[in-house]
Amino acid sequence: MKKILSVLLAVAMLAALCCAFASCGKKTEEGGDSAAVTLNGDMVKATAPVEADKTLDKSDFKIGFILLHDENSTYDKNFMDAALKVKEEFGLTDEQVMFKTNIPESNDCYEAAASFADDGCDIIFADSFGHESHIIRAAKEFPEVQFCHATGTQAQIAGLDNFHNAFASIYEGRYLVGIAAGMKLNEMIENGDITAEQAKVGYVGAFNYAEVVSGFTSFFLGVRSVCPSATMEVVYTNSWFDIALEKEAANTLMDNGCVLISQHADSEGAPKACEARNVPNVAYNISTISMAPTTALISSKIDWTPYLRMIINAELKGEKIPSDWCGSLASESVLLTELNEVVAAEGTAEAIDAAIKGLKDGSVKVFDTTKFTVDGKPLEEYIADVITDDAFTPDTNVVGNGIFDESAKRSAPYFDIKYIDGISEK
Amino acid sequence: MTDNKKIREPLLRITKRPSIVWWKAWIILAVAILAGFLLGSLVIYALTDCAPVKVFKSLFDGTFGTERRTWFTLQQTAMLLCVSLAVTPAFKMRFWNIGAEGQVLVGALAAVTCIVYIEDMIPNWLLLIIMVGSSVIAGMIWALIPAFFKAKWNTNETLFTLMMNYIAMQLVSFMIMVWVPNGSSVLPTQEFGWLPAILDKKYLFSILVVVVLSVLMYIYLKTTKHGYEIAVVGESENTAKYIGINVKKVILRTLAISGALCGIAGFLIVAGAEHTITKDTVGGNGFTAIIVSWMSKFNPLIMAFSSLLIVFLQEGSSRIAETYSLSDSISDIVTGIVLFFIIGCEFFINYKVNVRHSVKAAKEDK
Numbered sequence: 198m199k200k201i202l203s204v205l206l207a208v209a210m211l212a213a214l215c216c217a218f219a220s221c222g223k224k225t226e227e228g229g230d231s232a233a234v235t236l237n238g239d240m241v242k243a244t245a246p247v248e249a250d251k252t253l254d255k256s257d258f259k260i261g262f263i264l265l266h267d268e269n270s271t272y273d274k275n276f277m278d279a280a281l282k283v284k285e286e287f288g289l290t291d292e293q294v295m296f297k298t299n300i301p302e303s304n305d306c307y308e309a310a311a312s313f314a315d316d317g318c319d320i321i322f323a324d325s326f327g328h329e330s331h332i333i334r335a336a337k338e339f340p341e342v343q344f345c346h347a348t349g350t351q352a353q354i355a356g357l358d359n360f361h362n363a364f365a366s367i368y369e370g371r372y373l374v375g376i377a378a379g380m381k382l383n384e385m386i387e388n389g390d391i392t393a394e395q396a397k398v399g400y401v402g403a404f405n406y407a408e409v410v411s412g413f414t415s416f417f418l419g420v421r422s423v424c425p426s427a428t429m430e431v432v433y434t435n436s437w438f439d440i441a442l443e444k445e446a447a448n449t450l451m452d453n454g455c456v457l458i459s460q461h462a463d464s465e466g467a468p469k470a471c472e473a474r475n476v477p478n479v480a481y482n483i484s485t486i487s488m489a490p491t492t493a494l495i496s497s498k499i500d501w502t503p504y505l506r507m508i509i510n511a512e513l514k515g516e517k518i519p520s521d522w523c524g525s526l527a528s529e530s531v532l533l534t535e536l537n538e539v540v541a542a543e544g545t546a547e548a549i550d551a552a553i554k555g556l557k558d559g560s561v562k563v564f565d566t567t568k569f570t571v572d573g574k575p576l577e578e579y580i581a582d583v584i585t586d587d588a589f590t591p592d593t594n595v596v597g598n599g600i601f602d603e604s605a606k607r608s609a610p611y612f613d614i615k616y617i618d619g620i621s622e623k
Numbered sequence: 624m625t626d627n628k629k630i631r632e633p634l635l636r637i638t639k640r641p642s643i644v645w646w647k648a649w650i651i652l653a654v655a656i657l658a659g660f661l662l663g664s665l666v667i668y669a670l671t672d673c674a675p676v677k678v679f680k681s682l683f684d685g686t687f688g689t690e691r692r693t694w695f696t697l698q699q700t701a702m703l704l705c706v707s708l709a710v711t712p713a714f715k716m717r718f719w720n721i722g723a724e725g726q727v728l729v730g731a732l733a734a735v736t737c738i739v740y741i742e743d744m745i746p747n748w749l750l751l752i753i754m755v756g757s758s759v760i761a762g763m764i765w766a767l768i769p770a771f772f773k774a775k776w777n778t779n780e781t782l783f784t785l786m787m788n789y790i791a792m793q794l795v796s797f798m799i800m801v802w803v804p805n806g807s808s809v810l811p812t813q814e815f816g817w818l819p820a821i822l823d824k825k826y827l828f829s830i831l832v833v834v835v836l837s838v839l840m841y842i843y844l845k846t847t848k849h850g851y852e853i854a855v856v857g858e859s860e861n862t863a864k865y866i867g868i869n870v871k872k873v874i875l876r877t878l879a880i881s882g883a884l885c886g887i888a889g890f891l892i893v894a895g896a897e898h899t900i901t902k903d904t905v906g907g908n909g910f911t912a913i914i915v916s917w918m919s920k921f922n923p924l925i926m927a928f929s930s931l932l933i934v935f936l937q938e939g940s941s942r943i944a945e946t947y948s949l950s951d952s953i954s955d956i957v958t959g960i961v962l963f964f965i966i967g968c969e970f971f972i973n974y975k976v977n978v979r980h981s982v983k984a985a986k987e988d989k
Binding site: 267268291292295296297298299301302303304308311312315326327329330331334404405406435582587589613 | 692
């Protein structure tokens with residue numbers, strides 16, 4: 198028996214050695230060949246609302262949705278709601294709008310897409326960041342089917358006519374709900390509940406990458422625009438949907454003295470934790486007023502209906518869908534849910550309306566480089582990783598004319614500066 | 624015998640069957656499966672107004688409706704079968720290895736690690752060989768750790784193997800964070816280390832491997848000395864000791880085989896289908912495999928059918944969920960109902976239910 202064990206041990210060590218050598222070998226051959234790849238797709242920034250063209254013949258049209266979770270996840274529910282809305286607008290039947298829920302970011306996603314293609318779907322839509330490489334595999338196999346993928350980054354470099362990305366400038370929405378949060382902080386300071394220095398916001402983030410970083414930075418800039426003494430602390434859960442973890446993260450932040458919480462993760466964990474401790478909460482994707490009536494302040498959300506109308510219109514007319522599409526406040530892709538008057542500070546609605554006007558006419562910019570600093574210095578240049586590669590090589594300068602130009606070169610966010618002054622990680 | 628009236632025979636009386644003819648057992652099983660399906664389709668009917676006949680049609684449509692779905696069903700079956708084969712020797716020995724999930728996962732992790740670090744530095748066939756080797760070793764180590772503690776200090780293997788699952792999952796999460804420091808922790812599909820497609824069918828290779836493994840496992844358990852030793856240790860450790868079997872040796876050897884097979888399953892999942900890894904890559908197969916193995920009485924050939932049945936139910940009812948806008952939990956519900964009936968029918972195979980003789984018949988008996 199000892200013999201067997203010692204042989205096993207020897208083999209294991211040998212294998213480890215092989216891996217070690219292999220990893221040494223890899224380091225030397227890494228080089229920046231990502232420079233050769235350029236953005237070659239067309240990028241559209243939507244500036245006007247899109248209407249469903251009901252006159253088109255949709256008798257043999259079919260669309261399939263691939264969702265990471267089901268309706269229990271606020272993120273996926275948001276997509277389902279939009280899908281059901283366009284289904285009604287276009288007058289489509291159950292057989293024409295199909296869902297596959299709980300599809301993991303694995304080979305199952307490819308199989309789900311292929312199965313939809315076999316069912317005769319004209320458009321296949323996937324909703325999770327990690328679905329992208331599997332959807333690209335399916336897109337290569339079914340050139341006649343259109344594949345649309347939310348939050349992805351590779352459509353402009355994949356060189357496929359039938360693979361498309363989409364997102365929305367949700368940073369505008371987060372900036373606006375940040376204003377509501379900042380007004381609430383001001384109210385607490387005026388009431389003497391906290392001092393100006395104690396105005397600390399907590400943020401529960403899912404993963405430490407651009408989409409989340411861009412989201413909380415814009416939220417924080419919104420808070421700061423009305424409450425200059427505010428600071429923010431961020432905690433990551435490393436999961437998109439984990440009720441217990443999100444609750445725990447929110448509690449940790451509140452224990453650390455955060456007096457207002459917001460989150461970018463998909464469960465009701467954080468809002469309910471806030472309700473239990475009577476701390477105001479700003480949510481994402483859905484209104485949380487029903488689950489937290491005394492603490493839910495407001496939510497920002499992406500409304501996917503304009504994009505879905507656009508792709509269905511295009512498919513029915515036989516037109517091309519842009520490789521990358523970024524919805525905005527102006528295209529009604531970025532929305533705010535109902536403001537909870539019970540929680541909101543006086544004058545919040547008016548302040549938000551003024552900011553909406555400013556964002557629409559261009560007098561207010563979210564990532565205004567005169568309004569924030571990094572390591573005490575204003576930002577003059579930032580090379581972001583716009584062209585996706587395995588090594589996350591920064592490739593494109595995105596700062597100019599006094600702004601960080603988020604979601605302009607690519608719809609998916611690329612603001613990944615950790616962190617601007619005032620934000621810290623727990 | 625004057626008190627005869629007081630001893631009343633109950634209406635239903637259960638007696639153990641000494642043995643049962645094989646065809647009777649099969650009829651009982653068939654009736655159970657059918658009843659399970661019926662109840663399952665009634666549940667769906669209650670929820671969707673979808674006629675039971677349509678339910679069956681949807682089940683078939685979801686699993687064998689197109690050529691692609693048929694291959695996918697077969698691939699899923701092969702993977703479940705492979706893990707079931709892996710846990711079988713351990714369970715036959717009554718070693719409660721509920722750590723197959725983790726053993727398969729570390730096998731998969733080892734294979735992905737090889738792909739990530741070696742890439743195309745060596746020819747694909749050589750990479751695949753290295754991947755198999757690492758997966759087997761990884762799976763083996765993961766199974767041998769609890770086996771060693773069991774053999775040496777008689778620790779509780781159920782808890783130990785279960786906890787090893789969580790360590791494996793966290794290990795996978797950790798490695799993904801090392802490889803993908805800057806994203807939402809998703810390792811993209813890897814380009815290298817794919818099993819070759821046979822006859823243009825990408826899953827055929829892994830399916831054939833599992834077929835061969837099933838036959839080998841059947842021979843190993845039924846005809847070899849090792850197989851016999853496993854059976855004896857499983858029935859009674861004391862008997863095993865008495866007839867001179869080195870129990871500790873058998874435990875370690877069997878778990879090494881079990882772990883190695885789990886490693887192979889992990890390798891097949893990565894190289895044959897996934898080409899990437901998440902902490903849910905095994906998707907509960909490590910646990911479902913235990914049901915398959917027990918349900919089939921550790922017979923590898925019956926296991927093939929049990930695996931197919933379970934995959935058929937799961938994939939088929941997902942299709943129903945999709946077609947009739949139901950939550951896809953319906954697939955777990957239907958699978959649960961049918962499994963309940965199958966396991967429940969064991970009772971009727973092992974025991975006979977006697978209905979009370981009528982009074983007249985009783986008199987005649989006298």
